[in-house]
Every structure is written in C-alpha cells, then in structure tokens.
Amino acid sequence: MTNPALTVGCFRYDTTRALFDGSVREDGIDVTMETAATLPEIFDRLIRGNEFDVAELGLTFYLRLLETGLPYVALPIFPNRAFRHSCVFVNVHSGITEPGDLAGKTIGEFGTYGQDSGVWAKGILMDEYGFKPERSRWVIGGLERPAAPFDFVPHPHPAEVDVSVAPEGRALGAMLDSGEIDALFSANVPECVLAGSPNVRRLFPDFEPLERDYHRRTGIFPIMHTIVIRRDLLRDRPRLAHGVHRIFSRAKDAAADRYRQNRRLYQVQTMVPWMNALIERNGEEFAEDWWPYGIAANRAALDAILRYHHEQGLTTRRWRIEDVFAAELLDT
Structure with missing residues (x-):
C-alpha cells in the first residue's frame, strides 16, 4: 500500500x-x-x-x-x-545617518512588529550598534498597498515599545518617501527605492562589506x-x-x-x-x-x-x- x-x-x-x-x-x-x-x-x-x-x-x-x-x-x-544590514531604509530628510540616529524616530514594519527580517535587523543593530527598539516609534502596515496587520498570528510586543497601525489608506513605502515615517525595516525593497526616489536611501548604502564582515566574525547566515x-x-x-x-x-x-x-x-x-x-x-x-x-x-x-x-x-x-x-x- x-x-x-x-x-x-x-x-x-x-x-x-x-x-x-x-x-x-x-x-x-x-x-x-x-x-x-x-x-x-x-x-x-x-x-x-x-x-x-x-x-x-x-x-x-x-x-x-x-x-x-x-x-x-x-x-x-x-x-x-538573507543578510539583513541591507533591509533598513531611511528618509534622507529624517536626520538619520547612522544607527544611533534611529532613536526617537518613527519606523515602519510590514505586517507585524517583528517580522523575520525585522527580528534579524533589530537584533543585529542591538548587538553591533547598541540599538534599543523601545526608543523608537513603530508603525505596522502594508508595504506598497494599504493593509491591516496580519490577522493570522498574535502580535506581542513589550509594553514599553510604542506600536501603532498605519493610517487608513496609507502604505509604508509611500509614507517613507513622503517623510511620514523616518525609516522602514523591510524584507522587500520598496518601490520608491526601485524607482530611484531621491528621498530614500539605505541606512547602510555600502552594505555588502558590512554583511560579509558580519558573516566572517559570527559565522551567521541569517x-x-x-x-x-x-x-x-x-x-x-x-x-x-x-x-x-x-x-x-x-x-x-x-x-x-x-x-x-x-x-x-x-x-x-x-x-x-x-x-x-x-x-x-x-x-x-x-x-x-x-x-x-x-x-x-x-x-x-x-x-x-x-x-x-x-x-x-x-x-x-x-x-x-x-x-x-x-x-x-x-x-x-
């Protein structure tokens, strides 16, 4: 049988x-x-x-x-x-030029607080640069189209972390481009970046050497x-x-x-x-x-x-x- x-x-x-x-x-x-x-x-x-x-x-x-x-x-x-130094995008007018500048800023994340790419990005920034997620504000929504947070999983987060939902009718990519949010942790490259928007860049523009160095030192391929x-x-x-x-x-x-x-x-x-x-x-x-x-x-x-x-x-x-x-x- x-x-x-x-x-x-x-x-x-x-x-x-x-x-x-x-x-x-x-x-x-x-x-x-x-x-x-x-x-x-x-x-x-x-x-x-x-x-x-x-x-x-x-x-x-x-x-x-x-x-x-x-x-x-x-x-x-x-x-x-995937290596994740490359997944943090910032609005060029936000004043963010290095990881320490994320403190006090509003950061978008797709679908849930702590998506896989976001868990890795936060963790690496915490280990390597002293980043503290509770010092920033977090907005959850759709990347290119307005969307509610995922409804098929729970959404835990520490009480001291400020997490809210994107305004109705707004998507995170467009909000980053317009400056409504200061930064975005995203597994996918936002359309505004692919389209060459002058308003958005990566936190680490030359990310490949950083990711290779991280791999050599830690042995970690996320x-x-x-x-x-x-x-x-x-x-x-x-x-x-x-x-x-x-x-x-x-x-x-x-x-x-x-x-x-x-x-x-x-x-x-x-x-x-x-x-x-x-x-x-x-x-x-x-x-x-x-x-x-x-x-x-x-x-x-x-x-x-x-x-x-x-x-x-x-x-x-x-x-x-x-x-x-x-x-x-x-x-x-």
Whole structure:
C-alpha cells in the first residue's frame, strides 16, 4: 500500500525548484507542490486552514504559535535566508545617518512588529550598534498597498515599545518617501527605492562589506523561514522527517550544482554580468555547502534568532533549539 501524497506549500526558490519540476524524488514520498503569489498567503493558509501536510513558515510566526499548540513541528530545512544590514531604509530628510540616529524616530514594519527580517535587523543593530527598539516609534502596515496587520498570528510586543497601525489608506513605502515615517525595516525593497526616489536611501548604502564582515566574525547566515510538518504525520510515519529532510536537501543541492556547472560557460545562462566573479568570491568565504540544512551547521544562526526573539519580547520564554525542531532531526 502506497502512502498518500504530501501536500507541500512553499515558495518557488532556487532551493525548491527541483521539487516543483519533479526532477528530485524520494522513494516512499510523493509530493504535490503548491505555492501562492505571496509568502503571507502560504502562512495564512497553513496557520488558519491547516491546508498543508508540509509547508514553509516564517520562524517568527512559528515561534509565536509554539506556545498555543500549533499542530506542526519544524524541520531544520531553511529555504529562505538573507543578510539583513541591507533591509533598513531611511528618509534622507529624517536626520538619520547612522544607527544611533534611529532613536526617537518613527519606523515602519510590514505586517507585524517583528517580522523575520525585522527580528534579524533589530537584533543585529542591538548587538553591533547598541540599538534599543523601545526608543523608537513603530508603525505596522502594508508595504506598497494599504493593509491591516496580519490577522493570522498574535502580535506581542513589550509594553514599553510604542506600536501603532498605519493610517487608513496609507502604505509604508509611500509614507517613507513622503517623510511620514523616518525609516522602514523591510524584507522587500520598496518601490520608491526601485524607482530611484531621491528621498530614500539605505541606512547602510555600502552594505555588502558590512554583511560579509558580519558573516566572517559570527559565522551567521541569517535564517528567515523553516519547513514545518504535521505532528500527527510524524506519529504515524516516524521516518518521514528524515525523508522530507532528504528531499529538500537534494533539491537545494541540485540548485547549487547548477551554479557550479554554469561556471564552465561563464554563467551565460544568466543575464547578470560578472556572476562568475561573485560565485568565486563567495567561494572564498563560504563552505562548500554555503546554504546548509540541519542543526549542526546552523547552530550559531539558530541560537541568535532564538535569543533575538526573546530579547525583543515576541515570546515569553527563550526557546532552545531542542524545543523548536523535530526530535528525529536534532542530530543533523
């Protein structure tokens, strides 16, 4: 008797392409891949509708819901990760030229106070520059279109942190451009920046050297999202955790192999000039597996995000790695 196909909800990345096109398979595991136009849609369908057997979920949403009995458990699979010095944008007329200038300013954040990118940005600024979130005012809303805060997760924040909702009919990108807010912590680059607005710039315009230095010193490649699986599935099929980990790992490795193989042709499959040079420069700083899954290779990043989450008042306890991930994969 064959096992039923797993319904998997996640975004289409390099790391998951081979799952969507079926070029990577695992004996005993059939998957039906689903995605959505935006990541919050996937999260909403998972949290509110339990629509997926396996799905991508932002770490902050997962950690907030752990205390409420979420019927899913995380696997140490990380399809979405990004350095975050680059995600802080400021209005050029705000007087913000360095991190210390954020004190007393009004800062926007998409969807919730403490989105994954915001947790990392705040945490890095706190560790590296003495930033204190309670010294700023925070406005939550949609990035390019007016939107209410996410209604599928709780919105905890410390009592001393001033958090409000964006005015009706206003979006954070436009508010940053006009100076209604002074800064914005955003996983996505605002349209005003892409359009070349003279009113907005990054807090760290030359962010790449800072992010590379941060990686060299800490060993951390920030993790945004994890993969979760239904707890009842693991009870019924205890070997499934390892199978899902293998199939996601093989899909990610297939993507990495494409980059390595494309170097032979000077990356002519991409329109990005000097892609080969970037791959070679990264190879000098990163291990052979520069996008690792599992616990051991990601312990520093996981310890950091769990510490940041608690320090920023988003959970009442400081979760341990052993509390967060499926026991079957703690030795990965």
